[in-house]
Amino acid sequence: MSLVKKTSITEDFTLFEKMSEHEQVVFCNDPATGLKAIIAIHDTTLGPALGGCRMQPYNSVEEALEDALRLSKGMSYKCAASDVDFGGGKAVIIGDPQKDKSPELFRAFGQFVDSLGGRFYTGTDMGTNMEDFIHAMKETNCIVGVPEAYGGGGDSSIPTAMGVLYGIKATNKMLFGKDDLGGVTYAIQGLGKVGYKVAEGLLEEGAHLFVTDINEQSLQMIQEKAKETPGSVTVVASDEIYSREADVFVPCAFGGVVNDETMKQFKVKAIAGSANNQLLTEEHGRQLADKGILYAPDYIINSGGLIQVADELYGVNKERVLAKTKHIYDAILEVYQQAELDRVTTMEAANRMCEQRMAARGRRNSFYTSSVKPKWDIRN
Ligand SMILES: NC(=O)C1=CN([C@@H]2O[C@H](COP(=O)(O)OP(=O)(O)OC[C@H]3O[C@@H](n4cnc5c(N)ncnc54)[C@H](O)[C@@H]3O)[C@@H](O)[C@H]2O)C=CC1
Numbered sequence: 001m002s003l004v005k006k007t008s009i010t011e012d013f014t015l016f017e018k019m020s021e022h023e024q025v026v027f028c029n030d031p032a033t034g035l036k037a038i039i040a041i042h043d044t045t046l047g048p049a050l051g052g053c054r055m056q057p058y059n060s061v062e063e064a065l066e067d068a069l070r071l072s073k074g075m076s077y078k079c080a081a082s083d084v085d086f087g088g089g090k091a092v093i094i095g096d097p098q099k100d101k102s103p104e105l106f107r108a109f110g111q112f113v114d115s116l117g118g119r120f121y122t123g124t125d126m127g128t129n130m131e132d133f134i135h136a137m138k139e140t141n142c143i144v145g146v147p148e149a150y151g152g153g154g155d156s157s158i159p160t161a162m163g164v165l166y167g168i169k170a171t172n173k174m175l176f177g178k179d180d181l182g183g184v185t186y187a188i189q190g191l192g193k194v195g196y197k198v199a200e201g202l203l204e205e206g207a208h209l210f211v212t213d214i215n216e217q218s219l220q221m222i223q224e225k226a227k228e229t230p231g232s233v234t235v236v237a238s239d240e241i242y243s244r245e246a247d248v249f250v251p252c253a254f255g256g257v258v259n260d261e262t263m264k265q266f267k268v269k270a271i272a273g274s275a276n277n278q279l280l281t282e283e284h285g286r287q288l289a290d291k292g293i294l295y296a297p298d299y300i301i302n303s304g305g306l307i308q309v310a311d312e313l314y315g316v317n318k319e320r321v322l323a324k325t326k327h328i329y330d331a332i333l334e335v336y337q338q339a340e341l342d343r344v345t346t347m348e349a350a351n352r353m354c355e356q357r358m359a360a361r362g363r364r365n366s367f368y369t370s371s372v373k374p375k376w377d378i379r380n
C-alpha cells in the first residue's frame with residue numbers, strides 16, 4: 001500500500017495553470033478590516049516587482065485574479081520598455097472605492113506588502129489615491145508615488161497624463177505628418193486622475209473632445225474647464241464613445257476596450273490612451289492593424305507614472321522625470337516605424353523589443369530576493 005495519501009488537487013492545478021507565467025501570487029485576507037486583496041508578481045528578472053494597487057468591486061475572486069495576473073504581466077513589459085530596474089507586479093483590492101475604504105484597511109494592505117520583504121513595491125492605480133497610501137506607508141517602506149509633503153515625487157498621474165499627451169503627439173505625427181494636438185478630434189473614455197488631465201491638456205491646445213464618464217461631477221468639471229480654453233467638449237453616453245466619428249480614441253478608464261463588440265464600432269484612425277491592457281487579446285491588435293487603426297501600445301504610452309515612481313528611489317528630481325517622460329514621444333514613434341519595417345502589429349513590435357531586453361538582462365540577473373539590496377535604494 002502506498003504511504004502517499006492521494007488528494008484531489010485539480011483545483012490547485014487550475015490555479016497554477018492560470019499563473020504559469022508568474023513567479024508568485026499572494027492572497028491577502030484580513031477579516032478585521034475587510035481587506036481582501038491579491039498581489040501578483042509576474043517577473044523579477046529586472047529587479048523587484050513594481051505596480052500600482054487597484055481597488056474595484058470585482059464580481060468574483062476569479063475576475064480579480066485575472067486582472068492582477070494580466071496587469072502584473074503588463075508591468076514587466078512596461079518596466080522593460082522604460083528601462084527601469086524593476087520587474088512586473090500589481091495588486092488588486094476587492095471592494096468599492098466609494099464605500100469600503102478605511103485607514104485600517106490600507107494599513108493591513110501595507111503589512112501584507114511589507115511581508116514580501118522588498119519583492120513588491122506599490123502605489124496608486126484605478127480606484128486608489130495618495131491619501132490611501134499614506135496609511136499603507138506607516139506599515140512598509142515599499143510604497144512609491146509618495147506625496148511631496150512626505151518627501152516623494154507626488155501624484156504619479158501627472159507624468160502619466162503628460163506621457164499620454166506625448167504619445168498622442170507622436171500618433172498625430174504618424175497620422176497627419178505634424179504633431180500638433182489641436183485641430184484634431186478625440187473621444188475620451190474616463191475623466192479620472194489621468195483622463196481629466198489629458199482632456200485639459202488637449203482642450204488647452206484647441207482640440208474638440210467627445211467625453212464620457214460614469215461620474216457626473218467629472219463631466220460637469222470638464223465642461224466648465226472647456227469654457228476657459230480654445231477647445232470644446234461634447235458629453236456622450238458611456239456606450240456611445242466607441243462609435244464616435246473622432247480621429248483618436250483615448251481610453252483612460254479600464255482594460256479590454258478593444259474587443260469583438262467595440263471593433264465593429266470604431267470609426268477612429270488611432271487609439272492612444274492610458275488604460276492598461278486595452279487589447280482584450282493579441283488578435284484584437286491584429287484586427288486593428290487590418291482596419292488601418294494605428295495603436296499606441298498601452299504600456300509605453302502610459303509609462304509616465306512608472307517613470308516617476310521608479311525615479312523617486314534615486315531622490316526626487318522633477319526635471320529628470322520630465323526629460324524621461326518626453327522620451328515617450330520617441331519611443332512611440334520608434335515602435336510605429338519598427339512595426340512598419342517588420343510588417344507586424346505595433347504591439348508585436350513593442351513586445352519583441354521588451355522581450356529582447358529582458359532576455360539580455362536575464363543572463364546577468366535572476367529571481368529577485370531581498371537579501372541583496374538594490375543599489376539605488378537610498379532609503380535603506
Ligand atoms: N494613475 C496612473 O498614473 C496610471 C493609470 N493607468 C491606467 O489608466 C486608467 C485610468 O487610471 P486613473 O485615472 O488612475 O483611474 P481613476 O480611477 O482615477 O479614473 C478612472 C475613471 O474612469 C471612469 N469610469 C469607470 N467606468 C467607466 C465607464 N464605464 N465609462 C466611462 N468612464 C468610466 C471613472 O469614473 C473614473 O473617473 C486605468 O486603466 C489605469 O490602470 C496606467 C498607468 C498609470
Ligand SMILES: O=C(O)CCC(=O)C(=O)O
Nearest residue numbers: 051052123124156305306
Ligand atoms: O503608478 C504606479 O504607482 C506604478 C505604475 C503602474 O502601476 C502602472 O503604470 O500601471
